[in-house]
Amino acid sequence: MQQSYSKKMPPRRSGPGGAKGWWRGRFKGCGYRFTVPRQVILDTLNRTSKHLSAEDIYLAVHRTCPNIGLTTVYRTLELLVQIGLVFKFDFGDGRARYELSRETHPREHCYLVCISCGRAINADDFREKETERVKQIEETIAKRYNFRVRNQITQFYGLCGKCSKGKVI
Amino acid sequence: MQQSYSKKMPPRRSGPGGAKGWWRGRFKGCGYRFTVPRQVILDTLNRTSKHLSAEDIYLAVHRTCPNIGLTTVYRTLELLVQIGLVFKFDFGDGRARYELSRETHPREHCYLVCISCGRAINADDFREKETERVKQIEETIAKRYNFRVRNQITQFYGLCGKCSKGKVI
């Protein structure tokens, strides 16, 4: 039972408990409990800017809390994505990646994915200056498709330097 | 052993065998055999503009050639992606989708993916007028990252009309 939540969000890092306080409020506001596993998983995501897989998170979490199982990691991540606190990505390598949604960070992501070796190269810097344009696009989409954009990813598929060596096409 | 292939491509639908002739040449040029399963799978992809999953293709192919197995479908698709004849997509629903690469069709794809119900809405029309801009971006990427772009997909993650009902956030 997800409840509606006030549009006026409190600033993320102020108030009792800092980020944790904000998260807690967000959980409660949606009718969920703010449990230890959920705190620890959010903390882990908060400590890095990388895109972690569920197993990455499980292993990191496992060091401090060995009793937290992989199942809970998956379940929590699913919930966090639903709530909108975490973004889920798929680079086509058979495992999903997760990243904490930070308002101070760009919500536009850009990757170069090599179709030969599967390597994914981050090219976010590419989009930074396009924020305005992207905002416009999102507004248009909201109107035309009645769709609320939360996150955006652009992937360029092709051949990386190594893999394109010697190939003309 | 992938061989280099002349940059001057013959027109896709002319010459002996039409598209098939072109495909055949492409296979041979790369050192691969143009077998019946590969023909049939390419034909199937050629007959639709939808994004088919491996199973979709298997079922379609199975009607005419019941002896073609799912394994071959997967193997052929992987090869086709490597050769650059087919694009592979991932909407995060646990199964990959494939689409024939047609030069007459745009290589820019745009989707709205609902993080609540998982529905993927095609919004390609959105990009059609941006072809020039996208070309520039691809050129810059090629230079800066030494990366040859073959295909591009932009996904907007968010809430579709149905799923955002009653939610303020």
Add this chain to the structure above:
DNA sequence: TGCTTAGTGAAAATGGTTTTCATTATTAAT
């Protein structure tokens, strides 16, 4: 403090994809 119920963890199940391996079909050489 106790009660209700959401949340958790271990193990099993699921399901798309990949690997294995014996067989078949294609190509190049004869």
Add this chain to the structure above:
DNA sequence: ATTAATAATGAAAACCATTTTCACTAAGCA
């Protein structure tokens, strides 16, 4: 054409990220 070499195939098994099941635990309200 026939044959030899090897690439391609199909069925079954393996793989592996993710999900489900179910008995148990802990958060939050009365």
